Amino acid sequence: MTIDIRPLRENDLPEADRIFRLAFGTFLGLPDPTTFAAGADLIGTRWRAPASNATFGAFDGETLVGSNYAASWGSFGFFGPLTVRPDFWSKGIAQRLLEPTMDVFARWGVRQSGLFTFPQSPKHLALYQKFDFWPQRLTALMAKPAAAAGKAEGAFDGSRAELLAQARAVTDTVFAGLDVSGEINAVLDQSLGEVVTVRDRDSLAAFAVCHVGPRSEAGPNAVYVKFAAARDDRQFGALLAACEALAVRRGMGVVTAGVNTACHDAYRTMAAQGYRTQFTGVAMQRGNGAGYLGPGAYVLGDWR
Numbered sequence: 001m002t003i004d005i006r007p008l009r010e011n012d013l014p015e016a017d018r019i020f021r022l023a024f025g026t027f028l029g030l031p032d033p034t035t036f037a038a039g040a041d042l043i044g045t046r047w048r049a050p051a052s053n054a055t056f057g058a059f060d061g062e063t064l065v066g067s068n069y070a071a072s073w074g075s076f077g078f079f080g081p082l083t084v085r086p087d088f089w090s091k092g093i094a095q096r097l098l099e100p101t102m103d104v105f106a107r108w109g110v111r112q113s114g115l116f117t118f119p120q121s122p123k124h125l126a127l128y129q130k131f132d133f134w135p136q137r138l139t140a141l142m143a144k145p146a147a148a149a150g151k152a153e154g155a156f157d158g159s160r161a162e163l164l165a166q167a168r169a170v171t172d173t174v175f176a177g178l179d180v181s182g183e184i185n186a187v188l189d190q191s192l193g194e195v196v197t198v199r200d201r202d203s204l205a206a207f208a209v210c211h212v213g214p215r216s217e218a219g220p221n222a223v224y225v226k227f228a229a230a231r232d233d234r235q236f237g238a239l240l241a242a243c244e245a246l247a248v249r250r251g252m253g254v255v256t257a258g259v260n261t262a263c264h265d266a267y268r269t270m271a272a273q274g275y276r277t278q279f280t281g282v283a284m285q286r287g288n289g290a291g292y293l294g295p296g297a298y299v300l301g302d303w304r
């Protein structure tokens with residue numbers, strides 16, 4: 001077996017997507033592993049946003065056997081989904097995929113990087129520790145049925161460039177250089193969903209990058225908050241209500257969002273608003289750095 005690591009081409013995407021579902025579905029013990037994350041697209045959406053994502057395929061000859069994706073959020077980077085075809089597990093392929101992933105973080109100049117994984121899996125924790133990622137606080141993947149009571153916020157009143165600049169001003173207060181322009185552009189360019197905004201007089205006070213429905217990362221019947229940031233608790237509460245209003249307007253039954261429990265105030269506010277945890281993961285960060293996670297950080301995003 002000679003494994004070659006190279007970027008994915010468009011015609012690799014169906015097999016990369018199949019392996020992604022098969023690998024997670026097998027690990028989680030689903031009766032039909034290929035039904036994992038049915039209706040959601042986590043692979044093609046990243047591949048189609050090359051300005052802020054790098055893709056890596058592991059090939060045995062011409063046969064794709066695994067893949068990984070690195071995302072650039074300015075001064076922060078994360079990777080995943082990392083998957084290897086089950087009949088190739090425990091042959092060092094994930095480690096081969098992680099080597100160029102670390103190189104791309106260095107090339108992008110990220111100050112901090114992280115990932116989301118299964119806290120109960122000794123293999124996963126050990127694998128990432130080899131690359132200096134260490135387990136930290138739990139990340140709760142939460143959901144709330146969308147109710148009509150959510151207050152709709154007006155659409156952002158300005159150009160794409162203004163939205164990106166004002167969003168950057170919000171994230172910069174969370175962590176210097178944090179910049180999710182790539183996520184915003186991916187959602188708008190690929191029509192994956194909407195960017196929900198909350199204003200405070202003339203400036204942006206909070207925003208959420210929301211995927212909506214099938215063929216986005218949300219999947220059927222859901223709004224998935226891929227990233228959100230707010231300047232304070234009040235604005236964060238208004239943002240959650242606005243995400244719910246988006247779900248109602250778009251006919252989606254549920255709002256889903258991941259929150260790291262290190263962001264204690266945000267986590268408590270979500271619980272108080274009726275969000276319930278569906279799945280528990282753990283954040284691992286390189287060098288055990290804190291990055292932007294902290295008690296007063298009103299930030300959503302699970303790094304999946």
Ligand SMILES: CC(C)(COP(=O)(O)OP(=O)(O)OC[C@H]1O[C@@H](n2cnc3c(N)ncnc32)[C@H](O)[C@@H]1OP(=O)(O)O)[C@@H](O)C(=O)NCCC(=O)NCCS
Pocket residue numbers: 023024027080081082083084085088089090091092093094095096116117118122123124126127
């Ligand atoms: C997780 C996954 C990507 C790992 O891929 P892989 O190619 O099997 O992993 P590798 O063989 O490169 O590395 C595993 C390492 O963990 C080590 N390991 C496994 N269990 C361990 C334990 N209990 N303690 C210490 N080390 C352990 C292995 O020995 C190996 O290291 P080595 O090569 O030095 O021996 C793959 O199993 C997969 O696709 N799983 C389903 C999807 C998934 O969970 N993806 C990751 C989500 S975060």
